[in-house]
Amino acid sequence: MDVKVTFQLRPGYHCNSNTPSEDYLIPLTLTWAPGPLESPQVAYPKAHMEKYTFSETPLSVYTGDFEIATKFKVAASANPGTAFVSGKLRYQACNDRMCLPPKTMDVSLPVEIVK
Amino acid sequence: MMLRSIAAAAVIAVVLTGCSRQANESAKVKATDQRKLAPDFTLKDENGATLRLADYRGKVVLLNFWATWCGPCQIEIPWFMSFENQYKNRDFAVLGVSMDDDGWKSVKPFIEKKKLNYRVAIGTEEISTLYGGLDSLPTTFILDRQGRIAATHVGLVSKSEYQDDIVKLLNAKEGISVQKNASIDSGIRGVSLLHAPGRAN
Numbered sequence: 102m103d104v105k106v107t108f109q110l111r112p113g114y115h116c117n118s119n120t121p122s123e124d125y126l127i128p129l130t131l132t133w134a135p136g137p138l139e140s141p142q143v144a145y146p147k148a149h150m151e152k153y154t155f156s157e158t159p160l161s162v163y164t165g166d167f168e169i170a171t172k173f174k175v176a177a178s179a180n181p182g183t184a185f186v187s188g189k190l191r192y193q194a195c196n197d198r199m200c201l202p203p204k205t206m207d208v209s210l211p212v213e214i215v216k
Numbered sequence: 217m218m219l220r221s222i223a224a225a226a227v228i229a230v231v232l233t234g235c236s237r238q239a240n241e242s243a244k245v246k247a248t249d250q251r252k253l254a255p256d257f258t259l260k261d262e263n264g265a266t267l268r269l270a271d272y273r274g275k276v277v278l279l280n281f282w283a284t285w286c287g288p289c290q291i292e293i294p295w296f297m298s299f300e301n302q303y304k305n306r307d308f309a310v311l312g313v314s315m316d317d318d319g320w321k322s323v324k325p326f327i328e329k330k331k332l333n334y335r336v337a338i339g340t341e342e343i344s345t346l347y348g349g350l351d352s353l354p355t356t357f358i359l360d361r362q363g364r365i366a367a368t369h370v371g372l373v374s375k376s377e378y379q380d381d382i383v384k385l386l387n388a389k390e391g392i393s394v395q396k397n398a399s400i401d402s403g404i405r406g407v408s409l410l411h412a413p414g415r416a417n
Binding site for chain 1: 284315
């Protein structure tokens with residue numbers, strides 16, 4: 102089962118990709134808690150390289166709207182009915198002059214398990 | 217067993233919550249009667265020594281809140297190092313307060329790599345609150361000799377903007393009482409009269 106979550110960044114801001122170009126940068130990560138769905142395989146979108154005034158070299162970033170897909174398997178112990186898949190998105194965003202503190206936000210998606 | 221997601225695709229707005237300040241808010245050096253006292257704090261610096269802001273009364277202080285993960289912050293740090301060298305003999309000091317969540321683990325290697333020449337401490341949530349929440353980094357306060365906030369810079373600004381603030385405060389005559397000024401001036405006038413060129417003894 103593929104689950105896709107679209108994230109929207111405010112205009113003018115970027116966040117580091119899941120593979121930032123410098124060691125000191127905080128990567129974007131999406132992690133899922135154990136539950137009715139298991140073995141998550143997270144597929145991050147392709148990042149683009151952007152040059153900012155504060156960086157000598159282009160940075161690997163996401164901007165605007167971007168989508169993260171996750172492939173799940175249904176746990177054998179999962180009961181039929183509505184369940185929620187819970188996860189956490191960790192990101193750190195900047196514009197070309199300042200940076201916001203890293204944030205971790207909860208992600209929760211309803212799923213319906215049927216036999 | 218089938219799985220059907222009620223909302224297989226969700227759109228989540230990664231909204232940058234809170235009221236992040238506009239870049240370079242309140243940058244101009246304030247008139248003395250509009251300056252508020254910078255909240256005092258006591259931390260430990262990179263050598264484990266106590267760093268208390270109030271101990272810096274009498275000096276002009278550049279108080280910089282930053283983090284190792286902040287690219288714009290890293291641009292400014294070499295400027296601050298040059299200010300520390302250039303003005304340290306004029307009662308000036310740079311103090312860096314890092315907001316890195318993992319504290320010295322990230323900050324100490326950074327200090328060593330960049331050879332920082334000014335004191336650094338690790339900030340706390342409490343200090344962040346005292347200084348308005350620090351929605352964004354870098355945030356830099358320029359303090360006058362009385363420990364009051366004379367200027368605030370939010371976001372990356374130019375080296376010359378900082379330098380203008382620093383020089384203005386270093387050259388300010390505030391904090392010297394009229395009484396003290398009068399005695400100094402009288403002394404100088406007295407010396408000038410006795411030793412004026414061309415005047416007969």
